[in-house]
Amino acid sequence: xxxxxxxxxxxxxxxxxxxxxxxxxxxxxxxxxxxxxxxxxxxxxxxxxxxxxxxxxxxxxxxxxxxxxxxxxxxxxxxxxxxxxxxxxxxxxxxxxxxxxxxxxxxxxxxxxxxxxxxxxxxxxxxxxxxxxxxxxxxxxxxxxxxxxxxxxxxxxxxxxxxxxxxxxxxxxxxxxxxxxxxxxxxxxxxxxxxxxxxxxxxxxxxxxxxxxxxxxxxxxxxxxxxxxxxxxxxxxxxxxxxxxxxxxxxxxxxxxxxxxxxxxxxxxxxxxxxxxxxxxxxxxxxxxxxxxxxxxxxxxxxxxxxxxxxxxxxxxxxxxxxxxxxxxxxxxxxxxxxxxxxxxxxxxxxxxxxxxxxxxxxxxxxxxxxxxxxxxxxxxxxxxxxxxxxxxxxxxxxxxxxxxxxxxxxxxxxxxxxxxxxxxxxxxxxxxxxxxxxxxxxxxxxxxxxxxxxxxxxxxxxxxxxxxxxxxxxxxxxxxxxxxxxxxxxxxxxxxxxxxxxxxxxxxxxxxxxxxxxxxxxxxxxxxxxxxxxxxxxxxxxxxxxxxxxxxxxxxxxxxxxxxxxxxxxxxxxxxxxxxxxxxxxxxxxxxxxxxxxxxxxxxxxxxxxxxxxxxxxxxxxxxxxxxxxxxxxxxxxxxxxxxxxxxxxxxxxxxxxxxxxxxxxxxxxxxxxxxxxxxxxxxxxxxxxxxxxxxxxxxxxxxxxxxxxxxxxxxxxxxxxxxxxxxxxxxxxxxxxxxxxxxxxxxxxxxxxxxxxxxxxxxxxxxxxxxxxxxxxxxxxxxxxxx
Amino acid sequence: xxxxxxxxxxxxxxxxxxxxxxxxxxxxxxxxxxxxxxxxxxxxxxxxxxxxxxxxxxxxxxxx
Numbered sequence: 001x002x003x004x005x006x007x008x009x010x011x012x013x014x015x016x017x018x019x020x021x022x023x024x025x026x027x028x029x030x031x032x033x034x035x036x037x038x039x040x041x042x043x044x045x046x047x048x049x050x051x052x053x054x055x056x057x058x059x060x061x062x063x064x065x066x067x068x069x070x071x072x073x074x075x076x077x078x079x080x081x082x083x084x085x086x087x088x089x090x091x092x093x094x095x096x097x098x099x100x101x102x103x104x105x106x107x108x109x110x111x112x113x114x115x116x117x118x119x120x121x122x123x124x125x126x127x128x129x130x131x132x133x134x135x136x137x138x139x140x141x142x143x144x145x146x147x148x149x150x151x152x153x154x155x156x157x158x159x160x161x162x163x164x165x166x167x168x169x170x171x172x173x174x175x176x177x178x179x180x181x182x183x184x185x186x187x188x189x190x191x192x193x194x195x196x197x198x199x200x201x202x203x204x205x206x207x208x209x210x211x212x213x214x215x216x217x218x219x220x221x222x223x224x225x226x227x228x229x230x231x232x233x234x235x236x237x238x239x240x241x242x243x244x245x246x247x248x249x250x251x252x253x254x255x256x257x258x259x260x261x262x263x264x265x266x267x268x269x270x271x272x273x274x275x276x277x278x279x280x281x282x283x284x285x286x287x288x289x290x291x292x293x294x295x296x297x298x299x300x301x302x303x304x305x306x307x308x309x310x311x312x313x314x315x316x317x318x319x320x321x322x323x324x325x326x327x328x329x330x331x332x333x334x335x336x337x338x339x340x341x342x343x344x345x346x347x348x349x350x351x352x353x354x355x356x357x358x359x360x361x362x363x364x365x366x367x368x369x370x371x372x373x374x375x376x377x378x379x380x381x382x383x384x385x386x387x388x389x390x391x392x393x394x395x396x397x398x399x400x401x402x403x404x405x406x407x408x409x410x411x412x413x414x415x416x417x418x419x420x421x422x423x424x425x426x427x428x429x430x431x432x433x434x435x436x437x438x439x440x441x442x443x444x445x446x447x448x449x450x451x452x453x454x455x456x457x458x459x460x461x462x463x464x465x466x467x468x469x470x471x472x473x474x475x476x477x478x479x480x481x482x483x484x485x486x487x488x489x490x491x492x493x494x495x496x497x498x499x500x501x502x503x504x505x506x507x508x509x510x511x512x513x514x515x516x517x518x519x520x521x522x523x524x525x526x527x528x529x530x531x532x533x534x535x536x537x538x539x540x541x542x543x544x545x546x547x548x549x550x551x552x553x554x555x556x557x558x559x560x561x562x563x564x565x566x567x568x569x570x571x572x573x574x575x576x577x578x579x580x581x582x583x584x585x586x587x588x589x590x591x592x593x594x595x596x597x598x599x600x601x602x603x604x605x606x607x608x609x610x611x612x613x614x615x616x617x618x619x620x621x622x623x624x625x626x627x628x629x630x631x632x633x634x635x636x637x638x639x640x641x642x643x644x645x646x647x648x649x650x651x652x653x654x655x656x657x658x659x660x661x662x663x664x665x666x667x668x669x670x671x672x673x674x675x676x677x678x679x680x681x682x683x684x685x686x687x688x689x690x691x692x693x694x695x696x697x698x699x700x701x702x703x704x705x706x707x708x709x710x711x712x713x714x715x716x717x718x719x720x721x722x723x724x725x726x727x728x729x730x731x732x733x734x735x736x737x738x739x740x741x742x743x744x745x746x747x748x749x750x751x752x753x754x755x756x757x758x759x760x761x762x763x764x765x766x767x768x769x770x771x772x773x774x775x776x777x778x779x780x781x782x783x784x785x786x787x788x789x
Numbered sequence: 790x791x792x793x794x795x796x797x798x799x800x801x802x803x804x805x806x807x808x809x810x811x812x813x814x815x816x817x818x819x820x821x822x823x824x825x826x827x828x829x830x831x832x833x834x835x836x837x838x839x840x841x842x843x844x845x846x847x848x849x850x851x852x853x
Contacts, residue, residue, distance in 0.1 A: 143793045143794045143797050143824075144794065144826060145794035145798070145823070145824045145825045145826035145827075146794050146797045146798060146801070146823070146824065146826070147826065148826025148827075148828075149822070149823045149824075149826050149827075149828040152828045152829050152830045152832070152833060153828070153830070153833050155830035156830040156831070156833035156834050158830075159830055159834070160834065432841070435841070436834065436837055436838065436841075439810060439837050440833060440834070440837060442808070442810060443805065443810055443811075443833070443837075446801055446804045446805065446808070446810075447801050450797050450800045450801045450804065451797055453800075454793065454796065454797045454800075
């Protein structure tokens with residue numbers, strides 16, 4: 001079911017300080033919401049944006065000093081929580097409120113798709129730089145899913161290129177290293193790679209084993225050497241300790257000699273006696289068995305020992321250095337054992353060794369047989385070990401040199417192999433990357449071409465449609481042929497050009513007038529909305545027509561009504577009174593248009609709707625009113641009659657007396673429809689069921705109405721004594737005759753006067769059902785399209 | 790009716806097919822993700838490389 005909006009109710013939303021409900025007649029293809037500036041038109045358009053698109057409407061286009069648009073959505077001084085927009089549609093009812101997260105719609109899905117055009121959109125579209133212009137139309141012309149995938153593909157191309165570059169770099173670097181090694185080797189063979197392959201193919205297991213063996217010998221030499229060193233240090237330390245011991249003993253002897261009453265043995269005896277007596281406290285001496293006084297004897301022993309302090313100190317020193325010597329002897333014994341062990345290990349390694357450096361030593365192994373078994377620590381063996389060490393040591397340095405040389409060879413070979421492997425791997429990888437990058441690049445070209453092709457297809461289609469619409473609005477004006485296109489080399493940039501005075505390729509924004517740009521923007525919008533319409537699409541134009549002249553407005557209104565059939569509903573906001581009056585005076589298809597008029601806005605009441613009536617409806621209502629207002633009826637009837645006669649006299653270029661102000665009285669206009677025209681003037685009305693179209697002569701209707709025109713002057717316009725003589729019946733009769741003329745000349749179906757000229761013989765109303773004959777004043781030349789005013 | 794993304798995706802995949810850029814299996818795999826914008830850079834690489842491995846496997850099988 002196509003989406004149609006029955007009504008929208010606003011409460012606490014923008015200018016709607018109170019609750020206001022606007023009902024839409026879904027049988028009418030266009031709803032015109034007319035209101036002077038500040039009456040709330042944009043509030044209504046914004047309410048559609050809020051409920052249908054979860055948008056913030058015109059606020060999104062305005063600078064709000066950094067504050068979010070949603071904080072200004074609620075009516076002045078009102079709680080945002082009370083903000084409501086209610087939409088009743090043929091698809092169901094929807095209610096929108098404002099939450100912290102933004103607009104909340106209930107139910108969340110199924111709301112009509114409102115395409116809203118504001119003047120700011122037009123300005124942005126036409127005046128913006130190509131990139132901003134593209135952004136403005138992006139939602140229409142992009143394929144977001146494909147865009148994202150294309151960006152990912154572009155990234156894949158980039159990373160593959162990077163991978164390729166990295167592989168090529170690594171490959172080149174490895175080749176460079178091989179060439180450097182090749183040159184260092186004197187550039188043998190044809191080239192570095194060939195040489196490297198040959199080198200890498202060589203078996204170096206034997207060399208590696210040899211290096212391992214030499215490393216074992218080197219370690220054994222190293223260990224034995226360290227142990228020799230440790231032994232020598234230990235021997236030196238023992239020697240020093242013994243010297244210290246000798247000195248301490250000599251010192252003790254010197255002290256003993258100095259003190260004849262005391263020596264080491266006596267001091268020791270005194271110490272033991274004191275310990276025994278102080279401990280056991282015997283009554284008799286254990287040596288002489290004489291009676292003793294314990295305490296006295298202990299005191300005496302202490303006195304005697306104190307007299308031998310120097311000796312005591314010397315004895316302590318001797319004891320200490322003796323322990324040191326004993327300790328060093330233990331260390332020497334261990335070091336000797338270790339040395340013998342290591343030399344024995346060295347001998348065991350060297351014995352079977354066939355290396356020339358060892359062979360040339362000519363070691364007489366039988367002499368060192370004891371070293372080849374688990375050695376006992378003997379002086380003899382130590383001497384053997386020292387002898388062996390002396391014999392073997394000369395081969396250590398040459399062996400080390402051999403080891404370093406061989407190691408270098410192994411390293412070089414490993415380096416060659418490594419670089420060669422890197423070169424091979426990276427070469428393979430770079431080939432794979434190259435193939436990958438090429439394929440991805442081709443895929444990217446295809447994705448890009450198809451996306452651009454799609455977008456350009458839309459732009460071409462839109463350009464054609466814009467041209468059609470624009471030509472209808474501006475026939476024969478030398479402008480148009482608008483073309484939207486993408487620049488091949490620029491992403492997200494939309495170019496526009498057109499014709500001006502038939503010069504192609506000009507920028508419209510540079511040459512077109514403001515009103516021409518306005519209409520161009522509207523045509524672009526309508527073309528886009530039409531191209532992308534769905535059965536949910538409604539179109540809202542928010543005050544997009546500012547000031548256009550009469551002919552352009554008529555063409556625009558006609559175009560809008562013609563295009564309205566492509567959309568479910570067209571809702572137009574305007575402050576432009578001539579547009580609204582087109583419907584009031586039947587100059588537009590009033591019957592197919594619902595005019596909603598907004599009254600003055602006040603803070604207390606907010607938006608207010610005013611009942612709109614066409615001039616004819618207003619006159620009919622006045623005539624039917626029980627409290628008959630004769631003055632109003634006479635006045636309204638006179639004005640309607642003037643508008644009808646104005647229409648006819650202009651259409652047929654009738655002779656009307658001129659005056660300085662270019663104003664015509666009702667009498668002037670009535671006399672303009674002369675007898676020559678009256679005779680042929682007729683309206684051909686739509687056929688009744690079973691009957692052909694019926695012709696209605698206009699002459700009698702004009703005569704009837706104009707004969708009573710004095711009623712308007714006497715009752716409806718001026719104070720006149722004659723007015724009192726005019727009965728209500730006369731006034732009503734005048735109004736009825738005017739209404740009869742209007743009924744004959746205004747199409748019942750579309751509510752418009754026959755102002756279009758589809759053929760060379762008559763005029764036609766908007767819907768084509770009512771015809772006005774003839775096309776021109778009898779005998780006059782056919783006019784031009786410009787007569788359709 | 791196809792969405793614009795689906796329309797463009799169909800054309801793209803058809804051209805991949807015509808130019809033998811991807812195997813039918815990979816094209817089928819790409820289909821939905823392509824129009825939904827769910828493909829990442831590594832996904833693009835993966836489909837191409839998977840096709841290459843598959844081809845290499847097939848070639849190796851034939852040579853045996």
